[in-house]
Amino acid sequence: MISPCWAWALLLFFFALAFYLMVGYPLLLWKWPFPRLAVAKDLSYLPSVSVLMAVHNGADFLEEKLNSLLALDYPPDKLEIHVLSDASSDQTEAIALRYADRGVILHSLPRGGKAAALNYGMNRATGDIFFFTDVRQKLHPQALRQLVANFADSKVGAVTGELRITPLGGVEGEQAAMDLYWRYELWARSKQSAQYSLFNTTGCLYAMRRSLTKALPPHTLIDDAELPLQAYLAGYRILFDPTSLAYDFPTAQGTEWSRxxxxxxxxxxxxARHPRLLFLPHPMWLHFVSHKFGRLLLPWCLLGIAITTLLLPAGWPKTFLLWNEAALLLLAAVFPLLGEKSALRRYSSWARTFLVMNFAAILSLKVFFVDPQRMWLTTQVDRERRAS
Structure with a gap:
């Protein structure tokens, strides 16, 4: 049995670390006078661009997406669009073929996952800039031009824009909690980009210099981190440009877990592939450890708090902590029982989403023990509520 002194020491350590990750680091971003680096952005800079879009059974969205791509404010003679069909069995390929006379190139591929599809596309694309996007999100007409203008700065290796979730009829439940998290993520990205660089991008809206891209390792789950990091590790900046916009549906209730x-x-x-980001100094080391690694570290801190609380000697401090932890669990558990007009519903939703997402972070370690392709599930979106 661990001694009371060690139990208290461990509890304070886990609590302090969790407090820093959830409160301390955001305060540091907000108040610390980090230097700001300018970007030599030039809207007249118009290199050739290859659009790479991996699709698996995206017929419900493909026509609208292709119309969105073809409506981009970018010279058509400097733009090629590659639809990389990953063994689609619906009407995806038939829809893409209808756009062949407008410059859309269809590649019919055997089932291999997104990473394999993108590797195939990168080997055949000819543009100086690769623009990566997904089938579901609609693009603002200026989205590509705004992204590409940043590459006029020779130190920029990759650029991402802002994804906006715009449901009609209000935001509630799990989506409200995720909306709050996404607004924090965009704010943090703007701060990190201004200081020097991001570490990842938004998968449906990012561009990268062709000269910096290398093939993705098999079964890569997040190309929007793996590819841009190639630029960062080569000494280039990854920028966030909020003037480049894409629009998406809210995810359907209960589907955020799998994503x-x-x-x-x-x-x-x-x-696992880039341990130097954790253990060797680089310009954004503090931000990487606090923001990216901290996201995976936080649930283990919370688990440590729960375990060390049980190890405390009997007394009012232990009772107080146990009641608070139980209250958080109970608040999350009663969410399905609360009516739409319940005053507790919002707080219960936040508690539930917070616990579920941290539990997902713990279970995400299974990526080292199962075929990563089994972690790919099609994201379900709430199209009906948005359209109502």
Whole structure:
């Protein structure tokens, strides 16, 4: 049995670390006078661009997406669009073929996953800039031009834009909690980009110099981190440009779990493949450890707090902590029982999402023990509620 002194020491350590990750680092980003680096952005800079879009059974969205791509404010003679069909069995390929006379190139591939499809596309694309996007999200007409303008700066290796989730009829439940998290993520990206660089991008809206891209390792779960990091590790900046916009549907209630598992599993892959980001100094080391690695470290801190609380000697401090931890669990558990007009519903939703997402972070370690392709599930979106 661990001694009371060690139990208290471990509890304080886990609590301090969790507090830093959830509160301390955001405060540091907000208040610390980090230097700001300018970007030599030039909207008249118009290199050739290859659009790379991996699709598996995306017929519900493909026509609207292709129309969005063809409506981009970019010279058509400097733009090629590659649809990389990953063994689609619906009407994806038939839809893409209808756009062949407008410059859309269809590649019919055997089932191999997104990484394999993108590798195939990168080997055949001819543009100086690769623009990566997904089938579901609609693009603002200026999205590509705004991204590409940043490459006029020779120190920029990759650029991402802002994804906006715009449901009609309000945001509630799990989506409200995720919306709050996404707004924090965009704010943090703007701060990190201004200081020097990001570490990852938004998968449906990022561009990268062709000269910096290398083939993705098999079964890569998050290309939007693995590819841009190639630029960062080569000494280039990854920027966030909020003037480049894409729009998406909210995810359907209860589906955020699988997407989170895949994203966090992909982050474990990044750490395993690039340990130097954790253990060797680089310009954004503090931010990488605090923001990216901290996202995977936080649930273990919370688990440590729960375990060390049980190891404390009997007394009012232990009772107080146990009641608070139980209250958080109970608040999360009662969410399905609360009516739409319940005053507790919002707080219960936040508690539930917080615990579920941290539990997903712990289970995401399975990426090292199962075929990563099994962590790929099609993201379900709430199209009906958005359209209502």
């Amino acid at each position: 989170r598992m895949r994203t966090l599993g992909g982050m474990w892959q990044v750490f």
